[in-house]
Amino acid sequence: SQATPNALINARPIMAAIKEFFGGSQLAQFMDQTNPLSELAHKRRLSAMGPGGLSRERAGVDVRDVHHSHYGRICPIETPEGPNVGLISSLASFAGINEYGFLQTPYEVVGRDISFEDGFELEGRILREDLIVRNRNELAAGEPLDADLLRRLRNRPYWRDIRFPVVPFATGRIRHCTADEEDGLAVAPYKTVLNERGEIDSERIDVRIGREFHSAHRNEVDLIDVSPQQIVSIPTSLIPFLEHDDANRALMGSNMQRQAVPLLRPEAPLVATGVERRAALDSGHIITYDGPREAEVINVLPDRVELQEVTTRRWHRYPLRKFGRSNQGTCINQTPAVVPGQVVQPGGLLASASSSDGEQLALGKNLLCAFMFWEGYNYEDAIIISERLVREDVYTSIHIEKFEVEARDTKLGPEEITRDIPNVSEEALRFLDDGGIVFVGAEVGQDDIIVGKITPKGETELTGEDRLLRAIFGRDAREVKDSSKHVPAGDAGTVIDVKELTRDANPDLRAGVNHAVRVRIASRRKIMVGDKMAGRHGNKGVISLILPEEDMPYLEDGTPVDIVLNPLGAASRMNVGQLLELHTGLAAERLDRQIVTPVFDGASEGQVHSLLDEAGLPTDGKVKLYDGRTGESFDKPVVVGRMYMLKLAHLVEDKIxxxxxxxxxxxxxxxxxxxxxxxxxxxxxxxxxxxxxxxxxxxxxxxxxxxxxxxxxxxxxxxxxxxxxxxxxxxxxxxxxxxxxxxxxxxxxxxxxxxxxxxxxxxxxxxxxxxxxxxxxxxxxxxxxx
The missing domain is CATH 3.90.1800.10 (RNA polymerase alpha subunit dimerisation domain)
Structure with a gap:
């Protein structure tokens, strides 16, 4: 007999192991797709729990605490607030994993004692001390190495391995270090001042060796940080003026950006950190042209973009995802960013996605914000917003819910998807077609039937007369029960997609299922009282009042503010970054440009003053505000500016x-x-x-x-x-x-x-x-x- 792979290999243990890992392991999780950032952050998550790891109960404070070996590898800010604090963490921005599975971080190598074999450019370098070779003083300290001298020395065999004691300089060469490799090395900060030759300028410099900080001579420096945002994760590096925020609030800001709902019309922040573009591209939601040569856009259709290379006439087609449902019920939608006839370079933008404005990540909106009290309605972090945000759909989001109905074989007979349901009025069946399935475009609400289904039910032995009547008149209503799918309490919307699967067309349906129907219902959620909003600095709150635009406080030129926050929410929380963002945002709006302020290397207080001055605004950031109800001015000037505010996934409609x-x-x-x-x-x-x-x-x-x-x-x-x-x-x-x-x-x-x-x-x-x-x-x- 002929041997087959099935006879030789038993695949069941392998399939069981795979199914157990993806179905039951703590480390195989349902992806968080609330927005592109939450997807990116979830893929970069680290856990100390799971098989072979720690348990919440056994983990003490030492394990959860920040350790000096985390530097550049694990973010000290981003971690959950609950029982998992410190056990679940996030990869730092530039961290990677080596072939042995250890975390490593990049540093720039400092050149101090270098030879011809090291491959560095020696020409023009200055010796920091006399070079003694074979007990002879060959070269004097302070002497520059010129090309002729180096050529002569290179030809002498024994000079190949001689190390030149040059003034320490940044080589531009990157070295990826694990925690144990970095141990004992002196690491200088990113802001180390270098002269025009790339040499360390100061004689003495602050360095980090392990967990200690020292003042060391420049000759002792081994490595230099590659970036100021090296120590923090991607969500944390999106917080402007992070260095002015308390770590607890920065943690909340990092975590809440992952909960921001994609809005109908995204808007990039006026005050950014420079990571927005990279984060949007790496999330995989934005589509860029990946061809080798420039191409011309030929067709732009709602569901795809087609290009042709200018020189080779080779075609490139990019499908777009339209109104897809994420795992969390938010909307994934890609829109073309090009027009026919446009020439696109390699790496150029073709389509932007939900939560992106062009190539930049855009999770919220820039609002005109005032820090003041208003009739006690912003007590305890409550938020007052203008009716304009509701009317103009500023914070409107699309949410898609899916429902699945299966007709199975039961002991009493098969279930049936039908419009013929006993004891149900025609009014209740108004959205169903002849097959008992809701039609696309139907506006359904709570308790409406979306799929009609009947299930056989048990009954007593029939008499001869009953059997005769049934044979004459057909099925009796008593033998089946109504098991139709209704829209759950609190849900409503428009049916956007209906898929019908039968056993004949889909043989891979689950065992016992003869007929399945999948329905998607989309709803537009406007912002309302009870919804949760937050800034990027952990400044969160719940909307308590939506005021008519004419009642909102207004500026001297008549512009009403969009949102009123409580000033007591800033001082004690020590997240002063929100105030600096407020001032910078107002200046950015007046100057009509985006201002980029990277974390730990951002604008100083003096630079913010200069920006306000350049924009013709008061340097203290305070302006005179007028009461929208009476027209009288408020007693004292009020801090007003542009703040980037997010609408979070905690929607009151889902919770009420x-x-x-x-x-x-x-x-x-x-x-x-x-x-x-x-x-x-x-x-x-x-x-x-x-x-x-x-x-x-x-x-x-x-x-x-x-x-x-x-x-x-x-x-x-x-x-x-x-x-x-x-x-x-x-x-x-x-x-x-x-x-x-x-x-x-x-x-x-x-x-x-x-x-x-x-x-x-x-x-x-x-x-x-x-x-x-x-x-x-x-x-x-x-x-x-x-």
Whole structure:
């Protein structure tokens, strides 16, 4: 017989290992795609947990703390705030991994004692000390090495290995060091002053050796940092004036940029750090021309860009992703940035993406911001915004939700996707086509049916007459139940895509699934009260008020401000970077240019003053503001400027929730918890104490009985409220019945007495047959869940 690969190799163990890693490992995670930066940051994440690693419980402070070996390898700022603090971290901007899996960081090599073999240019270099060869003083200190001398010396064999003690200089050669390789070497900062020959200018210089900082002679320097942002991660290096922010707030700023929702019309920051372009390109969302020669744009279509090389006439086609759904439900959309006939150079921009403005990362908007109090509405970090931001869709974002329905084989027969659903009105089926599936373009809301589905249900043995009637008249409505897919509570929008998969056309459908339907619903979310906003400096807040534009404070030229922040939110938090950004942003707007201020090498306070002066603005950054309601000026001048503000993924529409009736737990008979289960709010032990302290006995009794697990009482109360009658006394809660039953299971006899020591009769079966008469009103929530 012929041998086959399947007979020789058992692939099951390999497949099981792969499936376990990608399906069950802590290190294989669902990618965070809220915006391009969150995707980039997630790919660069480091974890001390997972298989063979630490656990949260065992990890002490020492493991979590910043260590000197992290320098240039692990960011000291970006880490979660919760129990994972210090265990999950981020790669620094220039960090890499060597062939052994160790982290390394680049440094520029300093040339001190160099030979011909090292390959450095020696011509023009000056000796720092006498060169003694074979006990003879060959060259004197301070003597420059000219070309003729070097040519003569190079021809002498024994001079090949002689090292010339030159004045230390930056060689331009990069060396990647792991933590142990760097140990004991003197590293000078990036700002080390060099003369025109690249030599270290000062005799003495501040250096870092391991965890210690020293003042060393320039002859002892081994390496120089390659960049001031070398020590921080990509999200952290996007914070302007980072050096003026407290580390705790910088941490929040780094983490919140990853939560920024892509907006309808992105806008690059007026005050940038210079990393925006690189971050956008490396995220992979922006499309650039990768051909070897310049090309002409031939076709620009909504879903693709086509180019042809000018010289070779070779075609290049780039597909664009249109209104795709990210893992977090945000919108991924690429738009062409070229026009037909345009000539593009290699590396040129072809299409920008969501959260990008041209080639730059653009997570938020530049708003005219005032730091002042306004009627107490910005108390405790609350934010006041102008109605203009809502009306002009400044902070509008698109969110896409997906729903999947599967028709399976069941023990009682196959499920069916159909429009023919028993006991459902034609009105409820208005969005479904003849096949029972919602059509593209339908505007659906909460509880609307998007896919009609029926499931066979068990029934008793049919009589001969029933069988005869069924044979004559067809299927009876009683044999199937409605299991249609409804739009969940709080969701609404436009159906943008419907995919139908059948077993015949898609044989790789899951086992037991005959028919599957996938529906995508897109919604436009305008900014509203309760949404969370933040700047890049950890200055976060929730919108408390949306004021009409005419009521907002305005400048002397009549320009109303867009946002009002509380001045108390800046001083104690020690994130002064936001104020410097505010002033610089206003100057950048007046001068009509973007201002780039890299981290740890940015504009000084004096330079910010000069910018304000150049823009014709007061150097203290304060202006006279007028009350939009009265037209009178405020008592004192107010700090006003342009700040880059983000709208975060914590949207109030996704979090708001309320319940009157709903599902109850099968055992305790108490309402379930959480929005997903349509649950109630837990009234816990401490909340009971609070009402006891106030003596609110009736409210407390209601909370613990008819609003919770008094099964009969809650039905009667609902009935009384609907009929407008007096609400009856609460009964015995189910939790008490459960306690009595548990005590009886231990063999204890339990009797209940009132305060006059008379026995109280109560049934241990709460599910008494009581049918409320509500005059045709249905009480929802009489379903019970384990």
């Amino acid at each position: 929730h309320g319940r009157s009736t709903g599902p109850y737990s099968l055992i305790t008979q108490q309402p379930l918890g959480g929005k997903a289960q349509m649950g109630g709010q837990r009234f816990g032990e401490m909340e009971v104490w609070a009402l006891q302290a106030y003596g609110a006995a009736n409210i407390l009794q209601e909370m613990l009985t008819v609003k919770s697990d008094d099964v009969l009482g809650r039905v009667k109360t609902y009935e009384a409220i609907v009929k407008g009658e007096t609400v009856l006394e609460p009964g015995v809660p189910e939790s008490f019945r459960v306690l009595v039953n548990e005590l009886k299971s231990l063999g204890l006899s339990v009797d209940l007495f009132d305060e006059e020591e008379k026995p109280v009769e109560f049934s241990l079966d709460a599910m008494v047959d009581y049918v409320p008469n509500l005059g045709g009103i249905n009480i929802e929530g009489r379903e019970y869940k384990l």
